Amino acid sequence: MDIYWIFDKKHGLCTITHTLQVKRNANTNFMYTRNRLRPGFSRLVLLFILFVAGLSVACQTRYVITDMGVQAYYQTNHPLQDTSRDIAKIFESVKRVNVVGYYSTFLFSEDAGVTEKDVNRAETYNKAVSQFAYTQSKAGTATVIARSDNNLILITNDHVVSFPDTLVFFYDQDEQQTGRRGRASEKIVERISIRVSQINMIFDMPRFGPFQIVSRDKNNDIALIAVKIPDEESLQRTSILSVGIGDPEKLNWGSFVYVFGYPKGYKMVSRAIVSDPNRDRLSGFLIDGQFNEGISGGLILAIRAETGEMEWVGMARAASASSKVVLVPVEKNVEDYAFHQSYTGEVFLDVITQIEYGITIPVSMKAIQNFFRREDRRLRDEGYYLGRAIAR
Known part of the structure; x- marks a missing residue:
């Protein structure tokens, strides 16, 4: 025999004569428990219920509302089930990338009068x-x-694997300095740095050699890289991301996400909360993860509310940052100076970038899928196949 108890927080204990399908919801004033009783004990329970019902005249039959609206597509709370094995498996396909750019720098005197238009002249x-x-x-x-x-084909941010070909630095000039015709004179070049080479390595796969950049989208900060695996055994042993393709358009305020990556070189999984969903035509969103350098390109997964399965909804791109100009002493060893007294030595201006932790702007899965579809034909022609990475 199944007995249902309803406790009304305002009126006390009541019994139900008509029971609808009940589910727990924090928005109702009712709580219930279900107990399966032994047949020999059921009569005593019924007598007790009738006794309580007689004393509680105000207690009436109540219907519990079970339809509390449409369930969120992605979970907005921490997963109830253990996800540690899933996380460990997913991390097998998440790699740390290191890129080094080598530059040759030419230094010019101010008297040489080199300007920006001279940069391309041998x-x-x-x-x-x-x-x-x-x-x-x-x-x-x-x-x-x-x-x-x-x-193996991997995805990351374009800014992670890109260096400018040429860097030009100028001498500081007085804003009042003018040319012959009264116009501001051209800025004088102090030094020019030209990139001569670049080495691209996957940190835990060094024996496979450098990777190649096979496709990129600078506007959306997406890049595909490929590393050649010399033997079939190593190729098959490398784990491929196996989670489903998610739909960032269905993320809501407060949706819970996992972020996988290597901030400051440490292998870490972080949790974050979605804000401002569908903020642009590519279903962009913000997350509040406390990220550091190295998380760029990190995997962002949401959890389906109905099934508990993880789905790929985006890629970590950039944290919000601000910059400020500071005066920096030329001397590197200034420990002997009193920090509360004025510094009389030579100084120069420098710009410091400060990450505003807690504000991260990801690349949405919609932008990634658009990129995959746009590049698929060209990549196939070059011998690169994305397979299941493209949502059909």
Whole structure:
């Protein structure tokens, strides 16, 4: 025999003579428990119920409303079931990317009068007073999304794998300085840095050699990279992302997401909450993850409310940041100076970028799928097949 109890927070204990399908909801004033009683004990329970009903005249039959609206497509709370095995499996396809750009730098005196229009002239570099080399490095996250012949194809942000070909730096000039005709004179070039090479490596796959950039979308900050795997065994042993393709258009305020990546080089999974869903025509959204450098290209997964399955809804791209101009002493060792006294040595201006933690702008899955479909034919012609990564 099935006995249902309803407790009205305002009126006390009541019994139900007509029971609808009941489900727990925080928006109702009712709670229930269900107990299956032994047949020999059921009569005593019925007598007790009749006794309580006689004392509670105000207690009447109540119907519990079960239809509380449409369930969210993606979960808005932390998953109830254990997801640790799923997370570990997914991370097998998430890789750390390191990119180093090598530059040759030419330094010019101010008297040489080199301007921006001289940058592309070969004879300009004969005026350099010195030449030296320096490097720039970047780190980010990439996810293995497909196998193609003996290549693995990964997705990341374009800014993670891109360096400018040429960097031009200028001397500071007085704003009042003018040319012969009273117009502001052209800025004088101090140094020019030209990129001569770039090395692209996947951190935990160094023996497979550098990767190649096979496709990119600078506007949406998406890049596809490919690394050649020399033997079939290693190729088959590498895990491919196996979660379903999600729909960012169905994300809501408060949707719960996981973010996989390598902030500061550490292998980490973070949780975040969605804000401002469908903020643009590509179903863009914001998340509040506390991200650091290296998370760019990270995988963003939401959890289906009905099934509990994880789905790919976007890629971490950039944290909001602000910059400020500061005065920096030329001398590197300033520990001996009193920090509350004025500094009289030589200083120069520098720009410091500060990440505004808690505001992250992802690339939506809609933008990624548009990119895949647009590039699919060309990639096939070059021997790269995206397979299941494209939602049909």
